Amino acid sequence: MSVRSALAKARFYVREFSGEAAYDRYVAHARSHDPDAEVLTRRAFERARTDAREADPREGFRCC
Numbered sequence: 020m021s022v023r024s025a026l027a028k029a030r031f032y033v034r035e036f037s038g039e040a041a042y043d044r045y046v047a048h049a050r051s052h053d054p055d056a057e058v059l060t061r062r063a064f065e066r067a068r069t070d071a072r073e074a075d076p077r078e079g080f081r082c083c
Contacts, residue, residue: 041068 034040042064049058059067
């Protein structure tokens, strides 16, 4: 395995683990279903994702 290949795999796992790839999946999904639909900005997407996570009762109480 080359260094470039190892770095690409490491980048993939870091993006998946951190949740950064979620926005890319959202955009691809939105575009595949309706190419003319407006797509949320990354900031709006992250805000909606955070709000949904905090509203989920299974997540438990969060103080911060």
